Amino acid sequence: MARVTAPVGDWSQDFEVLDAGYIEDPYPIWDDLRQSCPVAHTERRGRAWMLTRYADVVEAAHDIERFSSLEIGVINSDVQPEGYDEADAQYGLPPISADPPLHTWTRRLILPWFSHTRVAGYEKLTRDLCRRHIDGFLEAGHADAATDYAQQIPVRVVAQILGVPETLSDTFTGWVRDMLEFADDPERNLRGQEGFGSYLMAELERRKNDPGDDLMSELLATSHDGEPLDDRLVLGMAALVMIAGIDTTWSSIGSSLWHLATHPDHAARLVAEPGLMSSAVEEFLRAYSPVTMARLVTTDTEFGGSPMREGDKLLMNFPAANRDPEVFERADEVVLDRAINRHVAFGTGIHRCAGSNLARMELTVALEEWLARIPTFRLAEGAEVTWAGGQVRGPRVLPVVFP
Amino acid sequence: MKIRVDPDRCQGHARCYALAPELFSVDDYGQSSVVGDGTVPAELEEKAHLAIANCPESAIEALAG
Numbered sequence: 001m002a003r004v005t006a007p008v009g010d011w012s013q014d015f016e017v018l019d020a021g022y023i024e025d026p027y028p029i030w031d032d033l034r035q036s037c038p039v040a041h042t043e044r045r046g047r048a049w050m051l052t053r054y055a056d057v058v059e060a061a062h063d064i065e066r067f068s069s070l071e072i073g074v075i076n077s078d079v080q081p082e083g084y085d086e087a088d089a090q091y092g093l094p095p096i097s098a099d100p101p102l103h104t105w106t107r108r109l110i111l112p113w114f115s116h117t118r119v120a121g122y123e124k125l126t127r128d129l130c131r132r133h134i135d136g137f138l139e140a141g142h143a144d145a146a147t148d149y150a151q152q153i154p155v156r157v158v159a160q161i162l163g164v165p166e167t168l169s170d171t172f173t174g175w176v177r178d179m180l181e182f183a184d185d186p187e188r189n190l191r192g193q194e195g196f197g198s199y200l201m202a203e204l205e206r207r208k209n210d211p212g213d214d215l216m217s218e219l220l221a222t223s224h225d226g227e228p229l230d231d232r233l234v235l236g237m238a239a240l241v242m243i244a245g246i247d248t249t250w251s252s253i254g255s256s257l258w259h260l261a262t263h264p265d266h267a268a269r270l271v272a273e274p275g276l277m278s279s280a281v282e283e284f285l286r287a288y289s290p291v292t293m294a295r296l297v298t299t300d301t302e303f304g305g306s307p308m309r310e311g312d313k314l315l316m317n318f319p320a321a322n323r324d325p326e327v328f329e330r331a332d333e334v335v336l337d338r339a340i341n342r343h344v345a346f347g348t349g350i351h352r353c354a355g356s357n358l359a360r361m362e363l364t365v366a367l368e369e370w371l372a373r374i375p376t377f378r379l380a381e382g383a384e385v386t387w388a389g390g391q392v393r394g395p396r397v398l399p400v401v402f403p
Numbered sequence: 404m405k406i407r408v409d410p411d412r413c414q415g416h417a418r419c420y421a422l423a424p425e426l427f428s429v430d431d432y433g434q435s436s437v438v439g440d441g442t443v444p445a446e447l448e449e450k451a452h453l454a455i456a457n458c459p460e461s462a463i464e465a466l467a468g
Contacts, residue, residue: 352414
């Protein structure tokens with residue numbers, strides 16, 4: 001079901017990140033914008049600006065005074081669940097939706113859950129998940145690499161971290177898609193917010209009497225400045241781990257498999273030279289970065305010669321920055337053994353993705369396990385690949401065959 | 404060759420640790436630091452240069468000497 005948006009005549013003054021053609025093939029538009037108008041503008045869904053050059057995106061990400069994280073959604077969601085009020089709004093999804101000082105201490109609470117050591121502990125679980133799902137479709141000779149595989153892995157690892165049942169994976173995925181991918185659809189967006197919100201609330205209450213070894217239980221036992229954490233902070237942090245932990249990584253796994261399905265020489269090379277996997281993973285992250293983040297302009301100011309007003313939205317287009325030819329040679333090519341790759345797929349500055357170790361492990365393991373069992377595969381004949389975009393870009397339908 | 408990590412610039416991407424685990428360690432919060440006093444053995448100099456060039460925050464510097 002393709003979304004219909006008003007056609008765009010001039011991308012520099014009227015960009016539309018949900019334009020179907022843009023979502024499918026944004027690269028020529030980014031190239032034009034970087035050249036002709038690196039600070040693009042739109043008035044669709046409020047005043048917003050979009051940065052496409054690496055240097056600009058990095059500068060904005062580090063300028064936390066002018067560009068606040070209080071609004072990070074690329075698409076404004078206009079709906080709120082019943083009972084939600086202004087007082088709740090300040091809690092959000094810390095630390096991603098917070099500025100210092102709230103950002104600083106909430107981030108320290110969740111970072112250890114995604115440390116190298118912890119992530120190494122999730123590797124076997126991830127590998128087993130990948131194998132189990134491949135077992136499910138290997139004999140058939142075809143699969144939807146997005147829905148049957150990519151979408152199934154990260155949600156289950158996150159379920160483990162949150163101590164919630166893996167059997168609800170499809171429900172979690174549905175809610176997260178409603179909140180991110182369908183942020184512009186009031187009905188679906190509200191359904192996701194309410195469904196996920198009330199589910200987490202019940203899980204939180206349950207843990208007050210019967211704590212486990214999961215993230216929410218640990219946060220409930222934590223104090224800050226001598227006070228236990230407000231329930232809304234615990235809920236926000238747990239929600240963040242689910243929201244940010246599944247859509248992004250599944251999109252990344254999906255895009256990488258799309259690349260390999262359409263570049264069989266690259267798949268063959270990775271099978272023949274498994275030592276290339278670590279640089280290949282960085283290159284997939286660069287060339288198919290899933291995440292664009294927004295910021296709230298805090299003051300009337302000028303950036304890159306453009307006059308911004310307090311309350312405007314600023315989009316930091318990390319995917320476009322990572323294809324900036326000023327920084328990357330052969331920027332539009334996937335170079336599996338690219339040695340220098342200072343990409344910012346996980347952002348840069350104090351909001352560097354807290355789950356980046358986990359995402360890298362999941363992407364690596366998902367590709368290793370796929371290639372070990374399915375070294376040769378291609379898009380199905382006449383396959384209609386569909387992509388989601390906006391906040392997170394990645395394939396949503398990806399039919400492949402491996403006869 | 405000797406290297407150091409600027410603790411104020413490091414944001415925990417852990418690229419250095421992935422590329423040169425012999426030269427860096429990363430704590431539970433992602434903060435990277437050099438192993439020992441940061442002296443790089445000759446055979447690891449290439450890895451040190453790779454780590455420097457791949458740090459998204461440009462947080463690693465080579466000190467003279």
